[in-house]
Amino acid sequence: MTSFDARRVRADTPQLNRVVNDRTITYLDTAATSLQPRAVIEAMSRYYELRHANVHRAVYVTAEESTAAYEGARDAVARFIHAPAGSNEVVFTKNATESFNLLAKSWGKANLGAGDVVLVSEMEHHANIVPWFQLREETGVEVRFIPVTNDYRLDLSSIDELMRDVKLLSITGLSNVLGTINPVRELSSIAHRHGALIAVDGAQSVAHSPTDVVDLDVDFLIFTGHKMLGPTGIGVLWTREDILADMPPFLGGGGMIADVSTEGYTPAGGPTRFEAGTPPIAEAVGLGAAVRYLEGLGMAGVMRHEHGLTGDALTRLAIEFDGRVRVIGPADTLDRGGVISLDVEGVHPHDVAQVLDQFGVCVRPGHHCAKPLMRRFGLAATVRASFGPYSLARDTDVLIEALGHALKMFG
Amino acid sequence: MSNLEDLYREIILDHYRSPRNRGELAVPPATRVEGFNPLCGDEITLYVELEDGIVANVKMMGHGCSISQASASMMGSAVKGKSVEQVREQIRTFKQLMTVHESTLEHDGEPAKVDLRALGELAALQGVVKFPVRIKCAALAWNTLSQGLDELA
């Protein structure tokens, strides 16, 4: 394996050459969505140029090829997260949000009722909150929150109390607002000690560090294609084969059945049971190409690279602005990813983002679909900059230049 | 950066830094109405007090970006002392200002007639139309006021 080289990733990513407002863009919005390498774009267009056909149950060549491509993507994803029983444990969905809905509406509805608790945290994305509230309306399950400390970490000081009656701990691996990396391995042993299962929101983590579901000892892992260099329209729910076997179907229709008669239906087994209708085939192909590309980069290298960039950015923000730009997230780089939320003194996040846009800097202002967290810290919004494998220190240079301009303009 | 300077005119920044008409009024006699922009999280609480069909006083609370805050601040000063009918006309004119691009297209390139003079310093907000996502910010206070007048009617 060659050593990781972010400049090569950059050269592989065509959109990074885009010129806006007379400047090449500085893309710092990977936490919202990542940019695709040519390998992904070409895999998808090759699929449409040569192999497109509906999957399953056809014998002509292109249909066999499209089925093989779709199932090959499932294999690639299984390998990428080290799924012990391989592709039998990988369900394709539309995105992470749909995966959470599948988890809540299938497994949750069958297993969580009045008197049970699903434990989430104050730093969750709405995707890992709202489906549980919806389930609460249906089954009366209690939704409980692990608080977040003033230094932006999970407050685990009363975790044993919080775990009372918990059947599922559902928690993010990496906060999409704070950048905090949660201690998943420790949390899974806590959950299992209390007889609960653990689901991890890997939307922000799988493209930025190595993932091994056996090593993490988790029961569910959810992630989304477009944040891991893949296309939109495809997401993943991974769970152990034995859990999957007991989960009732979610959406009904073609593709998810073993048999249908005028009397009723029998659902299919395995991941297929949860993939009703024609699946996102080209998107799966794109996701397969994305994970192969990431494997080629080496996830340990990606992690080291982004860790370095993050540490450098935190230091420079602190030195450059002397407290006028506050980081809403851990100030140290231990267990911290490349998502940096900022509060710029006297300048509203939307105005910051507007000024940054004139410098070609793509960042995101807003609540980042984490309103309970924003409430916790008394903020309406932050400006969020986030790194990807193609990010370079010069992106931070432009960010700092543009932030300086925003401060000057509104100061 | 010319676009930016179009958006962030000095007068807008001034209203943002020192917003006018901040505060609350007793309800009643004033009417209280709330506006919210779910996209940005901008919030405004408007207090309007009418006397004999004239806007006798306006106060506001809330938070938001410079565009929403400046627009609200300028609006307060613009409507004070005006009759309800005049205020409705101001709201119409302001909305026209915010849609000037679209109406230009609709009318075969003939520029929409917006009476900039009638808008006074509010005309400084015309740069906003170049930034479509920010139109909602500028319009928040006006939509809220419009809703308040409807409730009073």
Ligand SMILES: Cc1ncc(COP(=O)(O)O)c(C=O)c1O
């Ligand atoms: C932590 C986290 N979870 C879930 C999601 C939802 O992903 P998607 O919008 O692709 O469903 C996101 C991204 O928006 C996220 O950052």
